[in-house]
Structures are given as C-alpha cells and as structure tokens.
Amino acid sequence: MNSYLKLMCSGIATLFVFSGCNHSAPEETIDEPSPITPVQVTTVRDSSLSEFVELSAVSAYLEKSFVKANINGYVESAQAVLGKQVGSHQLLFSLITKEAKSIGNSVNKLDAGFKFSGISNIRADQAGTIIQVNHQKGDYVQDGEALATISNRNSLVFLLDLPYEYHQLITQNKSLVIILPDGTKMTGTVSGTMPAVDSSAQTQRYILKVGAGKDIPEGLIAKVRLTKVNHAQAQVLPKSAVLANETEDEFWVMKLINDSTAVRINVKKGIENQNTIEVLDPKFSKTDRIITAGNYGIADTAKVKIQE
Numbered sequence: 001m002n003s004y005l006k007l008m009c010s011g012i013a014t015l016f017v018f019s020g021c022n023h024s025a026p027e028e029t030i031d032e033p034s035p036i037t038p039v040q041v042t043t044v045r046d047s048s049l050s051e052f053v054e055l056s057a058v059s060a061y062l063e064k065s066f067v068k069a070n071i072n073g074y075v076e077s078a079q080a081v082l083g084k085q086v087g088s089h090q091l092l093f094s095l096i097t098k099e100a101k102s103i104g105n106s107v108n109k110l111d112a113g114f115k116f117s118g119i120s121n122i123r124a125d126q127a128g129t130i131i132q133v134n135h136q137k138g139d140y141v142q143d144g145e146a147l148a149t150i151s152n153r154n155s156l157v158f159l160l161d162l163p164y165e166y167h168q169l170i171t172q173n174k175s176l177v178i179i180l181p182d183g184t185k186m187t188g189t190v191s192g193t194m195p196a197v198d199s200s201a202q203t204q205r206y207i208l209k210v211g212a213g214k215d216i217p218e219g220l221i222a223k224v225r226l227t228k229v230n231h232a233q234a235q236v237l238p239k240s241a242v243l244a245n246e247t248e249d250e251f252w253v254m255k256l257i258n259d260s261t262a263v264r265i266n267v268k269k270g271i272e273n274q275n276t277i278e279v280l281d282p283k284f285s286k287t288d289r290i291i292t293a294g295n296y297g298i299a300d301t302a303k304v305k306i307q308e
Contacts, residue, residue: 039294039304041256044284047236049271051229053166057178057208059220063155065128067148069141071120073097078137080148085215086124093122093135093147128153129215151218156210158188160224161203169226176208179223186210188224229271235283236276241292242269253279254298256289256306264300 067080076094086092100118132149135141158178162170170190178186188208197204208224237253244251251269254262270278284290294304 036303036305037294037298038307039291040307041289042292044235044237046233049231049234049278050227051271052225052227055224057158057160057222057224059216059218060157060159061151061155061218062157063152065125065150066146067092069143069145069147071095071097072142074101075135075137075139080130080133082130082133084130088127090124091121092124095120126152158208160206160208162206164197164202164204173226177225234278236278238292239277241290242277254291254295260303262291262302262304
C-alpha cells in the first residue's frame with residue numbers, strides 16, 4: 001500500500017513539472033537591420049606625381065671686386081654707400097693728389113691751356129652691390145689701396161651640401177628647383193663641385209648657378225628639390241580614400257559594387273604628396289566609385305548611402 005502511494009505521488013509531481021514547462025512562452029528571434037553609413041565617393045584620375053628629396057642651400061656671391069685708388073692723395077668726394085646697388089662704370093670716388101690740393105688752380109692761372117686738376121675719378125668695374133666701404137671724404141689714401149668692395153650681381157650661386165648617398169641624383173636632375181623662404185621659385189643648374197667630402201657630415205658641396213636679375217642677399221637659406229622618381233601618368237586618389245592598418249604595411253580602399261554596398265579592395269600604394277596618393281595596383285576604371293568620406297571603420301560588404 002505504501003509503495004502504491006509513493007508511485008502515485010511521483011506520477012502527480014511529474015505531471016506538474018511537464019505542465020509548467022508547456023505553459024512557458026517560446027523565445028522569438030528578431031533580426032536587426034544592418035546599419036547604413038552615409039558616404040561620399042570619387043573616381044580615380046590620372047596625374048603627374050614626383051618623389052623628391054628636399055635639402056637646404058645657401059646663397060653666395062662668388063665674385064667680388066675691389067675698388068682701388070690709382071694715385072696717392074685725398075678722397076675729394078665719395079658716392080659709395082654700403083648696400084647700394086651700382087652699375088658698371090658708375091662713379092664711386094674722386095681723388096685729388098696732395099700736390100693739387102696744396103697748390104689748387106695756381107698752375108692753370110699761369111697757363112690756361114695746361115688744364116691741370118689733379119683729380120682722378122674711380123668707377124665701378126662691374127654691376128653689383130657695395131658690401132664694404134673703407135674710406136670716406138677727406139681720407140688720405142695710397143696708390144693701390146682698397147676703397148670699397150663690390151659683389152658681382154651676376155655671380156649669384158647657391159651652395160648645396162649634398163649627402164654623398166644622393167650624389168647620383170645630381171646627374172638625373174639637369175635643372176633643380178630652388179625655393180626661397182618667401183615661396184619664390186628659381187631654376188638652378190650645377191656649375192661645379194668641390195673635390196672633397198666633409199669627413200663628419202659626409203656631404204659634398206655643389207655650386208648651383210641661377211639666372212641673374214634678382215637681388216638676393218648673401219647667406220639666404222633656400223630649399224632645393226632633387227627628383228628621385230617621376231610618374232607622368234599616375235593613377236591617383238585623394239588621401240582620404242586610402243586606409244591603412246596600425247603598422248601602415250597594408251592599404252585598402254572601399255569600392256562601391258552597387259548604389260548601396262561597399263567592398264574592401266586591397267591596394268598597393270605608390271608616390272604620395274600632400275593631397276593625393278598613387279595606386280599602383282589594381283587598376284581601376286574611370287567609372288569605379290571609391291569612398292572618400294565615411295569609409296573609416298566600416299566592414300567589407302557594408303551597407304552605405306551616397307550623399308551628394
């Protein structure tokens with residue numbers, strides 16, 4: 001009897017358990033829609049890109065002429081002023097001999113046809129800038145003594161100390177772009193080189209000749225560009241279109257395969273400048289749409305919406 005009651009109780013308990021399970025609500029699975037990212041797109045274009053090395057060069061005037069006295073006497077007048085631009089054969093000094101200064105025009109009074117003045121005019125041999133003045137009016141000078149120094153305007157060069165590892169680039173660059181601090185660009189050519197290398201810096205000095213006609217102070221530091229690689233027909237994209245991993249050894253772009261889906265395309269990067277990047281591989285068509293804004297962090301086959 002006890003066994004029968006125990007069996008009945010166990011059966012009733014089991015029924016209650018299954019009854020409770022049957023009344024629990026079934027779980028429902030809800031598929032969330034994929035996020036749609038607003039993007040902006042562009043297409044590839046062909047452009048000329050160059051990779052260059054930028055170095056510093058210093059302006060200098062190689063030729064300097066000395067204005068010298070040709071008699072013993074006094075400086076009667078002086079038109080030479082430090083920093084003044086002078087032309088060829090321009091009058092700079094007038095000298096008078098000691099004897100002429102002493103006797104004045106007494107000789108001419110005795111004989112009017114003698115025309116003695118004792119004045120000697122000193123002129124500039126070449127056009128340039130007066131960088132040093134040694135004597136002023138009233139000074140006594142001797143024959144051959146330097147009165148002033150003029151830098152030859154046509155002897156302007158830039159001195160480039162080139163690291164020896166780049167010396168082969170000089171032969172590849174027939175003309176060099178020289179950029180002054182104010183943004184002015186000049187064209188220079190190599191006119192000579194020093195036959196020695198600085199032992200500590202391992203640089204060799206090159207002389208870059210530039211065109212005349214521009215007054216540039218000596219000691220001005222400019223930038224010189226040596227072109228390493230030049231691609232005339234490069235396939236380029238804006239820099240914002242090309243993404244990279246943290247170590248920057250892998251690059252890719254997000255390309256639209258239709259109006260709402262973007263896929264990841266790995267690319268091989270070439271030359272880059274401030275605004276654009278060359279894509280060496282793969283070759284895109286002119287109609288391929290590449291994302292430039294909204295591409296950061298989106299996954300492959302992401303859902304997108306093009307914004308104008």
